[in-house]
Amino acid sequence: MTKHQELILNVIRTFSGHMTAEEIYRRCKEINPGISLATVYRNLGLLTERGLIAKVSINGQPEHYDRSVMKHEHVLCERCGKIADVSVGDMKAYLEQQTGLQLLSYDLCMRYVCPECQQFA
Amino acid sequence: MTKHQELILNVIRTFSGHMTAEEIYRRCKEINPGISLATVYRNLGLLTERGLIAKVSINGQPEHYDRSVMKHEHVLCERCGKIADVSVGDMKAYLEQQTGLQLLSYDLCMRYVCPECQQFA
């Protein structure tokens, strides 16, 4: 694990939310101004492969990265754009039972208006 | 509805599958070589807005367009890349019940190996 990889991992682990590569890059630069965007992308890929972080893909948005690698789902607030974690039962099993297919995986993202945004509706 | 819109709609409706903008563009050009890619994109947007076709968004892939606007889910074959339709129960209701949230919508795409690809496993 190189210095840069540790830095990136640390940035992700000390932030309570889901960050884009760009955001991670900005925070890394505050600590180590020499780091390049390519290195951030490269290492996000490596860290994801190694299972140390998770990639959160949402249609029409840049990729986000999640420090939590435990299985869970995501909800996106349509107003403020924040991503939140939610847990549901065994979705894969449910989908397999519903479709009658043997699935490799699935992508799911739900959309709502988060509680804070609902206050100012 | 302009000539081009009819052409695009026709191309989508006479193809049994999920096409990308590029594929739709190619087929349109065979019939009307003058049509431009911008027109295809523009009209795919309009036709989708009007509910005449549906957009199928899959992470890491260009958008696909679906002639069927009835609610259904999609499975992507990891081998051949083909997209198939599947129907499941009321997924939104299920997700709302599971999460306890009031959802606006959700995106779901499942991954598997399709029957044809399994034969040559």
Added chain:
DNA sequence: CCTCAGAATGAGAACTATTCTCATTTTTAG
């Protein structure tokens, strides 16, 4: 403490899918 092969890096070019711009053409309503 050296050394050198392999890995990682920085900078920017390249790429893909899509949207935008704007001058021109087509369509539509009256």
Added chain:
DNA sequence: CTAAAAATGAGAATAGTTCTCATTCTGAGG
């Protein structure tokens, strides 16, 4: 038939990400 509105073609622009490649770092074996 005409004027206003809508649609079009061509190509530039954009966003997010990956790729290239010359340079730098690292660490295992001497």
